Amino acid sequence: MKGLLVSLIALVAMGSIAQAQTTLKPAIVYANGGKFDKSFNEGVSNGAKKFTDEIKIAVVDFEPSNETQFEQALRRFAQRGNDPIIAVGFSQAVALEKVGKEFPNTHFTIIDSVVKLPNVQSVVFKEHEGSFLVGVLAALASKSGKIGFVGGMDIPLIRRFQCGYEQGVKYANPSAEVIANMTGTTPAAWNDPGRGAELAKGQFDRGVDVVYAAAGNTGTGVLQAAKDRGKLAIGVDSNQNYLHPGTMLTSMIKRVDVAAYNSFKAMQGGSWRGDVSVLGLKEGGVDWAYDQYNEKLVPPEMKAKVEAAKADIIAGKITVHDYMSNNACK
């Protein structure tokens, strides 16, 4: 509710700003989960908001409701002269490939997928690295040695989260067991908190005491279930620690907000380039969240171990295997 209010105020503000500025007309086409999913899409939205607050340039956006609307929306923004345009989510790659060719003078940014066109900037994240770190922390915090994972839709991207997480768990505690569930096989799996809660409770019943939710809005149900049962949970994409202080162990932060902000900012500063950026721990694209909400749950020695693993990955001493490099977790 608070988020809605804030964005309403922002929208009103934008209305007055839009008339003043005409040079840069940024736009965003969100992914299926919707703008206010408290996670992936919302991260992009926060980045856009930060940009608007700083530079006083309004950002328009659109939330598609089916596959075909990705292409339609991207084209409509391009036709209206919006530039740059951010396409959020891997599902938009196909559409962007087509529209990108049609509008070679418009600048596009795609998050979570790669489209190889000169006018497209692709931003992907090494989610496996961030997931590795929260996996390490999960294994350290777990008393039962049973660690849970709840994924959204069963696609390679989410398996990448899972695979990195499992590696982290095993790294910290080779005898730990990971119990993993995917929420479903349709896009509804990104937006089903009820089912997320059920899956989490099922895992708790099997002895799990730390669960990692990589499931978009479905994750809010997982986090809630952990709070209700007094178990620990790990959030994803945005920093979700504030949601349930006391049971939120940490969050695997994917800085989509930074990606969106940087894209707009680069455009404004004239440094925009159509390339592929792969953002891992080293680049600050992914990270684990440590703040006032979870500092009590993460004692200094645990924090030190996680930070050590992070340093090792950055230094190349630990290589985290990427599921999507060979579609297998080994």
Next chain:
Amino acid sequence: MRNPRRPLPAWADIVLLPLINIALAFVTVSIIVRINGVDPFHALRLLVVGALGSPESIGYTLYYATNFIFTGLAVAVAFHGGLFNIGGEGQAYIGGLGCGLAILALDRYLPAWAMIPIAILAAALFGAAWAAVPAWLQAWRGSHIVITTIMFNFVAAALMVYLMVNVLIAPGSMTPQSRNFEPSSFLPAMQGNALNLSLGLALVCCLAVWIFLWRTPWGYALRTMGHNPEAAVYAGTDLRRMTMVAMGISGGLAGFVGVNELMGVHHRIVLDFPAGYGFAGIAVALMGRNHPLGIALAALLFGILQQGGAELAFEIPTITREMVVVIQGLVILFSGALVQLPRPWLQMLFALRRPS
């Protein structure tokens, strides 16, 4: 017998009643739009212009209508046989799989004139096969077709995700989608638009379904089964076989959604292309009174709402996509489910006008 009021004149039934329904829907929607601080007439204008105001928007409207025609006809054919096929979603999905598999296997060897018909046929066969399983379960095992077809939607979704993630995924692709089809499988389409020749296929299907149901002995037997199964048995129709036939045709029609989506638009197998068209087909068939002409008109209305609704959300930031769904739902509610609501009032008015 139990309706004491006189029937309405035909013109009131066909013209006046739908107009009143649309007006009622508009009034209700207006209230909601108004609460959100948007001028309802402005919103209505955006919706209509967004759906019909330019060649591109008309193209998208017709493209959506194409899908709704296929799934609406699918529901209607089964319904005429007394079967409630809720599985259009899954049948469309698997129909797309069949069409995609045929293309992936053959597009490098066949020219368009051979590739396109084979792929269309494959879509129909796979859709039909997916519908035939619940049909068989009902005919020989007594499982209720409503339940089984719903469940088969989930089975189809799971199967597709498995295949796309593990088998059909293009090598080196980040996202679960197949390799690109060769152009020999592309259906001629409007430049920069989703509208493609599938619309022609849809219209041919409308005519073919009409001829089948009302002008062939098999359609006759199918309708007999739907209206009165005992009479069908008496007439010598094998209900089990006819159940299979009805569901097969129904599933095949739903499978054509795959043709529109994959051969017309995406040119590769992607996930989630049925996007609810299978379910919407139930409403389309109901609103179209299970007649191909009515279904074509209802599909057009659904297409307008889909395309116009997207444009509305696009143009007015305060109207979110959820609100668009509410608006679409209200229009469908008033012009479909509640279509009889104003009838008694209208009848009373007519009775006053011409006292007997």
Next chain:
Amino acid sequence: MTAAIALEGIDKSFGSVHAVRGVSLAIEKGAITGIIGENGAGKSTLMSILYGLYHADAGTIRVDGQPVRMDSPHAAIAHGIGMVHQHFMLIDGFTVLENVVLGAEGGPLLAGGLAAARAELERLERDYGLAVDPDARVADLSVGEQQRVEILKVLFRGARILILDEPSAVLTPQETDRLFRILATLKARGVTIVLITHKLREIMAATDRVYVMRQGRMVAERATPDTDAEELAELMVGRKVRLQLEKAPPRRGEVRLEAGHLGLVDARGVRLLDDVSLELRAGEIVGIAGVSGNGQTELLQVLAGIRPPSTGTLTVCGRTIDARHPGDPAEMRDLGLAHVPEDRLRQGMVAAFRASETAILGYHEQPQFNRRFLLSVPAVGAHCARLMERFDVRPQVPGLRSSSFSGGNQQKLVLAREMAQEPKVLLVGQPTRGVDIGAIEFIHRELVRSRDAGCAVLAVSVELDEILSLADRILVMFAGRIVGEVEGGADERTLGLMMAGAKAAPALSGAEG
């Protein structure tokens, strides 16, 4: 004395149909008044106006001399008028008690109302001799008992005037007799009864006074003792009607259908047919008599190829069918067997179809109706028009919905369809159920004509009069068996005893005779 109900100058139109034209009548208190007329004569419309279901265009309704407005059934009930509909309005899963209190629960808490209702129900049952177990589920009751529940429902609401719309349409002769005994008791207790029917026998047996309607008008009023069936039939139809069927002795030919020791057991193991043997020859009408539910329905289904027999054999025109070689209705048709089913609405036609579509049911794949792969609409329409012409089906509109025709015309259409095939064997179930007198006469004559042309006819009927006048030989069924055989024209008492299961058949002989 004042009449319990008086109708004066009642007029009612539906669109262009003038259903009731200036009808007046007076219903005497504490008597049974009959209203007789053919289907569509306006009887039911008139009673629906009295019961507040329709509003009359003109005219006055008086109850106990006072003019009243009947704008709804509630108003009618408030004036002590109750109606028992032809089709029961009961909820199958509820008990008798629950059905009776439905709509008159008497308070938000069911339990208190139920206890009071039970006492009231017991009193009604005692006073009127309407024995029904209040705790039985309606679904488990026989049709006759369900009807008693309907009557109880109406009495429970305090009705003193009872309208019964074609109450015997769904009853067996025994149940009908029982109903009339109940009506006599009700009358003795001072209840006023209006009986709507088209059956002369019932009018003569049960009423004190009879009104005759024809084409929306009241054409005659008689004290029942002063009239007879012939006169009433003539008043109803508007011309002289022969109630006696005249026919020559049969000229029997070869055996067309032969059943040998047929047995049928359903999925629950209930034996529906037990060792049924019969043969049917060209040129004769064999009647199957019996109380409804003694296996006649199943026998027809087996003979028509709809259900395969569990045991025994059936030979139709040379083709032999048994449990392992089942036939199907389409094949039987090809062999020359035509079947007019017992329940035309449930089996013989599709109510939502046009008459022309109903007229090809079962024959829709014949080449005469198809051009290549398409049904020829003109050919189907012309065929239907021919059938309607030949069998005098009214209105003669092939495009009209089948359900828009009266029962008699529906039956004539189905009969026309089957007889137009000039079948070798004709199975007819309940040839004249729900059919007007005029049409009964016609249908019987057609069946005899068909017999004389060499067709082998098997007629199943629960109407004893009908079997007696139609059949050349009569087989009596009881509990799934054929318990006796008599020549046509046997006396009613002998048959009645056999139908009741008493083994008193005087001429129980072997295979043929």
